Amino acid sequence: MNAFLGSAGVAPAHSNLQAGRLRSRLRTGLLAVGATLLAATTPAANAGYVVENIPLPPAIRGGVYGLAFSPAGGLVIATRFGEVWIRDQAGAWRLFMRGLDEPTGIVVESERVMYVAHRPELLKAEDTDGDGRAETFTSLGGKWGLETNYHQFFFGLKRDASGHFFGAPSLESQGDKNAPPIRATRGPRDTSDVLQASGHRAETPWRGWVVRIGPDGSFEPFANGFRQPNGMGLSPGGDLFVTDNQGDYKPSTGLLHVARGDFHGHAASVKWEPGYNAATVTTEALWRRTKTPAVVFPHGPMGVSPGEPVWDTSNGKFGPFAGQVFTGDYSRLVVRATLERVAGAWQGACFAFLGRNESAPFVTGDKLKSGFTRSAFAPDGSLYLGSTAGWGAGEDGIQRVTWDGKDTPEMKDIAITERGLRITFTQPMSAETIARAEGFEINRFRYYYHYKYGSPWIDEARVGVKDVIAAADGRSAELVLAELKPGFVYEVSVPTLRSRDGAPIANPLGYYTANRLLNGETTVGGTTRLPLPEETSLGAKEATAASSSPEALRAGGEKIYRLYCVACHQPDGRGIVGGAANFVDDKTRLAKTDAELLDIIAKGVESKGMPPFGAMITPLQRKAVLTYLRVTFGEKKP
Structure with a gap:
């Protein structure tokens, strides 16, 4: 996925001002985090979790593009090569349908009725005679533009309580220099750029949008400003969330809350808005409209290319993280996120959950694969992860993650307070280490909003901890901060914290996205700002x-x-x-x-x-x- 979704590492600072700061930090050994944070950038996997490879028959090829469970408990997957397979609870696989065009999501109504998102349409497939194979296929709509660009996916798929489906036609990529010329187009084609040319474009209608399709095939452009929204999920309360991929106009990855009429930052899709007038569109106007992620996944520490977010509704079968969000990332990482409503809007924190370690000290079983894009919780409370090598790297396969009942010391959650942040833990912390203000390292940063690929961390600062108010049971601590501002990502590191048994925090690094304060104070542009004039180019001082x-x-x-x-x-x-x-x-x-x-x-x-x-x-x-x-x-x- 890295090659096509365009998510790769970005280092901080690309202006004269930033260059001076970087030179100073190179001398002192500091960049975006203190020296004690370096160990935290390689996340250790949680104790008590077992990773298991699920064997696939040789006939299943192409990796997993869609993954779900049927009401009867069968595992259903869609592959990159356009097939849908079902594994029954005895472990036997059977082919349900084939001939799809890169299906990226599936809704399983039953093992005889399924809905599949593939490039040209939303397709309903039915096994009408009960022989285990689909015979009837009904298109519920494909009213977005389509052409022969290699990167035109239709991401999804989720169905809400009213029966409406959500999907997302991706932007085209200009990355394939050897691609044949466009010879066929569905719908009108407009090759003009919105503002500046960038690597991803919307040459046909509704590219870069999330769309809503009714059970009767009715079509609604729902929200726009997306780049490559490869992950889509509905919360238990019915809220729609999407994970977009870092790149042009996208400073970092993250978990985006999507409501009707939202604009999420990428300029290309704007040309298909009703009443679009290129002469009136400016970068500042788009920045002022942009709804930044509810939870930023800082690019690098929290992965490079996130997939499908899923909610733990297992009622404790998967450990102490009930209600939290788990997202597989292409870079051999699973990110855990928490959400809270603050002044009417969603925001929250993220942590590494299962990491990239070759021999993690707190996990058993098989090595975690790279290439995760799809996830689903099974009826037994285990987490299934589907991966593919079809997007430039990664591995084909399915892995199952189970909890064996052993808790490890972790930051369970970070939440905002009137004076700072409150951290809760999965185990009681030692009274000595939890009371020390110097045991909590807080840094804050934000990003540029610009058409360039990604963004450095900007406006970084170490935030002082004035006081620590620890709960008597050692399971939480409120940090009273010297500064608390909206519009920043707060990096929380606890490398010296220990449980009452003397164990360190398994993943001692977390990030809280403070789009708003409890009193409703917020900023234009969320966790981004526009570059200043002197920050727009590299300068002679770099010599x-x-x-x-x-x-x-x-x-x-x-x-x-x-x-x-x-x-x-x-x-x-x-x-x-x-x-x-x-x-x-x-x-x-x-x-x-x-x-x-x-x-x-x-x-x-x-x-x-x-x-x-x-x-x-x-x-x-x-x-x-x-x-x-x-x-x-x-x-x-x-």
């Missing part, structure tokens, strides 16, 4: 990068790597099969000259999911990352 010492470059490069590159290239440098480079086992990767490698970083490798970073990452940052790579994984020469 001074050569004066930085090798050790300072290595230290700064390590922090850039851990915050932004580790999601694809992994903590051990071994990358993702079929995608990000393996620096350890493939010595040819770092055998190139400095000039060649710096050029690759600047220009990217589209076929492997690495976008060009020349417009986003300063020469100093590129030099710092390369220094770290050579020292850590190469021939030990800066």
